Amino acid sequence: MKRLVPFMLVAMLLALASAAGADGSWADKVKINGYAQVRYAGGEEPIVDDFALRQAYFNIIATPNDRTMLLLSMATFDPMPPTSRPDDIMAYLLFVDYKIDDVWSVRFGQVPTYFGFEAWQSSSDRLALERARILQGGGAVDTCGFFFMSPADRGLWLKYAGKNGAPDAYFGIWNGQGPTTDTAAADGKNISIDLKWSLDWGKFGLSWFDGEYDDGTGNVTDRSAWDAYVKWTGKTVDFQAEYADGKLLGRDRDGWYAQLAFVGNSGYTPYLKYEEYNSDSGLIGGSGSSYEAIHAGIALQLDAANELTLQISDTKSEMYGYAVTEQMSSSSHDSFEYGLSWQTCF
Numbered sequence: 034m035k036r037l038v039p040f041m042l043v044a045m046l047l048a049l050a051s052a053a054g055a056d057g058s059w060a061d062k063v064k065i066n067g068y069a070q071v072r073y074a075g076g077e078e079p080i081v082d083d084f085a086l087r088q089a090y091f092n093i094i095a096t097p098n099d100r101t102m103l104l105l106s107m108a109t110f111d112p113m114p115p116t117s118r119p120d121d122i123m124a125y126l127l128f129v130d131y132k133i134d135d136v137w138s139v140r141f142g143q144v145p146t147y148f149g150f151e152a153w154q155s156s157s158d159r160l161a162l163e164r165a166r167i168l169q170g171g172g173a174v175d176t177c178g179f180f181f182m183s184p185a186d187r188g189l190w191l192k193y194a195g196k197n198g199a200p201d202a203y204f205g206i207w208n209g210q211g212p213t214t215d216t217a218a219a220d221g222k223n224i225s226i227d228l229k230w231s232l233d234w235g236k237f238g239l240s241w242f243d244g245e246y247d248d249g250t251g252n253v254t255d256r257s258a259w260d261a262y263v264k265w266t267g268k269t270v271d272f273q274a275e276y277a278d279g280k281l282l283g284r285d286r287d288g289w290y291a292q293l294a295f296v297g298n299s300g301y302t303p304y305l306k307y308e309e310y311n312s313d314s315g316l317i318g319g320s321g322s323s324y325e326a327i328h329a330g331i332a333l334q335l336d337a338a339n340e341l342t343l344q345i346s347d348t349k350s351e352m353y354g355y356a357v358t359e360q361m362s363s364s365s366h367d368s369f370e371y372g373l374s375w376q377t378c379f
Contacts, residue, residue: 067091067106068157068378076346076370085111087374088156090125102130114183114211115172115249123212125185138192143212146184147203147227148240149260150275151290153184160294160302160332162344162372166310166324167277167288174282175312175322175352179258182211188222195230200238203227209244209256219247223256237263246281254283269297284321286312302332320354338378346370 069089075082088110095103108125128142146152151159152168163169170178188207195201208215209223223244230237239261246256258279265272276289290308306328313321330344348370353363 062096064094064096065092066094066379068376070156070374070376072162072372072374074162074370074372077368080368080370087111090157092126100132104128104130112172115181125183125212136194136196138194140190140192141188143185143187144190144207146180146186147190147205147229148179148184148225148242148258149277150236150238150262150264150273152180157376157378160304160342161292161306161328161330162342162374165275165288165290165308167286167290167308168275170310175284175320176310176324176350177281177286177312178288178310179256179277179279179281179286180211182213185212186210186223187212187214198230198232200228200230203229205242207244209246216247216251218251219245219253221245235263235265237261248282255280258286267296269295271296284312284314284319286310288324300334302334303330304332305329314355317355320352322353323351325349340376340378342372342374342376344372344374346372 067090070087072085072087073083074085086109088108090106090108092104092106097103104126105124106126107122109122113121113123124143126143126145128140128144130138130140132138149168151164156164164178164180166176166178168178168180169184170176170181172181186207186209188205190203190205190207193202193204203226205225205227206222207225210216210219215222221244223242225240225242227240228238239259241259243257244255245253247253256279258277258281260275260277262275263273271294272292274289274291276287278285278287280286288308288310290306292304292306294302294304296302308324308326308328310324311321312323315321326346326348328344328346330342333341333343335341346369348368349365350368351363351365
C-alpha cells in the first residue's frame, strides 16, 4: 500500500494537469462520487450485536479526453480483506481505461472483476446485504468464496463491445492475488473470459478463469472457476439466479443463489434470496463445509441519496472432516440473523 501511494498521486496529478490544460474548466474533466454503508447487525449466539462501518468508497474519475478515463477509488471495509490491516484505507481501484475504437477498449491497473454478476455488481446496487458466500465468503479455509480477498485484482483486460445481439466480451490476464502484488511462488498469471449479454428482458452471462493462488505461506494451489447467471427484469418482479463452481485453496467449491424482488413500488423494494454453498477437500484428514440461508428484506429509498435496508436471515452451517474409512461426525449450527443498513451516496 505504501509503495503504491506515490504512484497513485502522480497518476492523479497528471490526469488533473491534462484536464486543466485542455479547453474548458478542469472541473468538467474530473468527477467525484462515492457512498458509505453503516450497519447494525446481530443474531443468535455466538454472533455479537455490533455497529459497524460496513464499507465506504471515495471515487475520483478523470477524463482527460474522449478516449481516456482514469479512476482512483479509496475504500475501507469492516471486515477488511485479509491483505489489509483492520484499520486501513486501501486503494481499492486504480486503473486507466483507453478506448481504442468504437468496439475495442483496454483497462489496465487494479480493476474490479468481471466474473459473473454479483461479484461484479457494486455493493451500492445489490439488494441483499452481502454477496452470496460462493462469490465472497469469509476468511476461513472452508468458508472462502472465490473473491474472499476482494473482487479487485491487478492486470490487463481487453473489452469487445458486442452489437446486434452479440455479447460484450472481456479477455483478462491478471495476478490472481487480489489487490496486492504477485508472489514468486505463484508467478503464473490468471487468465479469464467473461461474456455478458444485455437484452430487452434482462441480462445473462458466462464467465471462466484459471490460475493459481498463494495463501501467503508459500502454499500455492489452483484457483479456477466458472459461472453462469441470468437476470430477468419485469414491471413488477425482478428475478436473478447464479451458479459458480471451481477450486480454491485445495478444495472443490460450488454454490448458487436465487433472488426474487418485487419492484415497481413507490420507494420500497421487498426481496427474498436463497443460497447454498459447499466446500470439500475430499481427502482423508481433510475437511469441508456446507451453508444454506434464506434472506428476507426490504429496501426503502428515503430520497435520491439515502437508502435504508432491513434484512432477516435463517442460516444453517455445517463443518466436517474425513476419517480413514468414513466421514467424521460433523458440527452444525442454525442461526437467526438480522441487519439494518443505511446507505448514503454522493
